[in-house]
Amino acid sequence: MxxxxxxxxxxxxxxxxxxxxxxxxxxxxxxxxxxxxxxxxxxxxxxxxxxxxxxxxxxxxxxxxxxxxxxxxxxxxxxxxxxxxxxxxxxxxxxxxxxxxxxxxxxxxxxxxxxxxxxxxxxxxxxxxxxxxxxxxxxxxxxxxxxxxxxxxxxxxxxxxxxxxxxxEGDVLGNAYEYLIGQFASETGKKAGEFYTPHGPAQLLCRIAMIGQENKKGLLVYDPCMGSGSLMLSCKHYSNEPDYIQYYGQELMPSTYNLARMNMFLHRVHPEHQHLRNGDTLDADWPHDEETEFDVVTMNPPYSAKWSAAEGFKQDERFMDYGGKLAPKSKADYAFLLHGFYHLKQTGTMAIVLPHGVLFRGASEGTIRQKLLENGSIYAVIGLPSNMFYNTSIPTCIVVLKKHRDGRDVLFIDASKLYVKEKKQNIMQEEHIDRVLELYKNRKPVEKEAYLASYDDVVSNDFNLNIPRYVDTMEEEPEIDMKDLTRRIRETDKAIKEENASLLNMLRDLECGTEDAKDAISEFIRILEEA
The missing domain is CATH 1.20.1260.30 (N6 adenine-specific DNA methyltransferase, N-terminal domain)
Known part of the structure; x- marks a missing residue:
């Protein structure tokens, strides 16, 4: 073997x-x-x-x-x-x-x-x-x-x-395939964003979305921007019934769609459990004629992509309940979020990676965000380190959403410093992922790491979810001991004078061979004496 x-x-x-x-x-x-x-x-x-x-x-x-x-x-x-x-x-x-x-x-x-x-x-x-x-x-x-x-x-x-x-074995072959995809992504750089989510964020997304659903038989997993399918397939590692998971995924790029189909087979996913489609997620809703709500929704959509934002979408069930507003044409982030959220079961969990702008931008995005917060839909916001993804160096965040839960509080986690630098990318290792999960599960304030904001906290911040408003990571400047500083200044000043005096004595003892050299030394001595 x-x-x-x-x-x-x-x-x-x-x-x-x-x-x-x-x-x-x-x-x-x-x-x-x-x-x-x-x-x-x-x-x-x-x-x-x-x-x-x-x-x-x-x-x-x-x-x-x-x-x-x-x-x-x-x-x-x-x-x-x-x-x-x-x-x-x-x-x-x-x-x-x-x-x-x-x-x-x-x-x-x-x-x-x-x-x-x-x-x-x-x-x-x-x-x-x-x-x-x-x-x-x-x-x-x-x-x-x-x-x-x-x-x-x-x-x-x-x-x-x-x-x-x-x-x-299935995992050996499938994991080898995943490894290759990751290696190609590393070499390809920015072009890789369309087909691969790096290991750290992928594991974090899936582990969060799978919490409480590990024992469910026939789990329904959905990724409407599936790329190579790695996010969906990661979920099987955290399920106690992995052979019964049903995978639903959609991908715009035909070559990437084919990559995901191959990836499914190489992970030994039975054909009857694969429901993959090549199409534009925002342009036309899918799925609509089979399972339409899912236990787990994971997404890493293209950041701030352009879309039509046509008026007709205001009558689309995915987008129609958010104050009559649509995500702007220049930034489809909330369009992707609302699409995934629409397909989430009442008992499910959705985790999506997005740029930080979704947390504080105003206009239509502000209206949509406020409506989500009023409904208690946003469960947690996790700030990730910068330079994690191959298609951008900007810092990103994970937004976790749930439907019909008790309370409207929001957990904020600042994980921006939980990484190691490897080659061109920042990497989240297992210890970093475990720490974020610990903070997420405990759902309690931890100084400089996490804060559980009440709904009133969010309202007082005008529904702005920018993480620094809730998690203070600023390090206080140490207090300066003025007496100690004065003492050290005096000691330094005394040492300088002693060294200058020693240098003057050496210069006066020098014998010069020419008048020009003698004049130069004399000038130098005069400068030191005046200092």
Missing amino acids: TEGKDLLQILWDGADVLRGKMDANEYKTYLLGLVFYKYLSDDYLATAYDLLNDKVPADLDEAQAAYEEAFHSDEKKELLNELKNSLHYTLDPDMTYVTMLNAAKENRFSREKLQAAFNRIHESDELFNGLFADVDLYSTRLGTGDQKQSDTISDLIKVLANADLIHA
């Missing part, structure tokens, strides 16, 4: 094949796409072998040979039906990764064959439709000319062949 570290190294070695040919934001598409194709192919062969022999194959070559034999026998139709029912897709023997690898080793690899395999998976089930659309096997980014482009894919197939994806 491939250990996690070995698997990570193999997958990262695959990146080296593409590094230098294209931007990291582009080569993740090829590497992660081929890793997923290998996973589907290897799982397919292993499942076929198990159906034929009721055991796990010793290796993929054995599984390939058994499948080829069955494919050309009377067993073919029954076997393919069972595979389709179980896995939702089928592959011909010449479409497997094993076949592609053997061809690559013998310098007869055909991109047409690999494309045919992609197409077969696409056509097998709506679940896989367009999944490999971004993996352009004929792109000039792979090299100049057909041969170099083909060689790049061939080399990548050979490197990834060492990854044992059959025996890797």
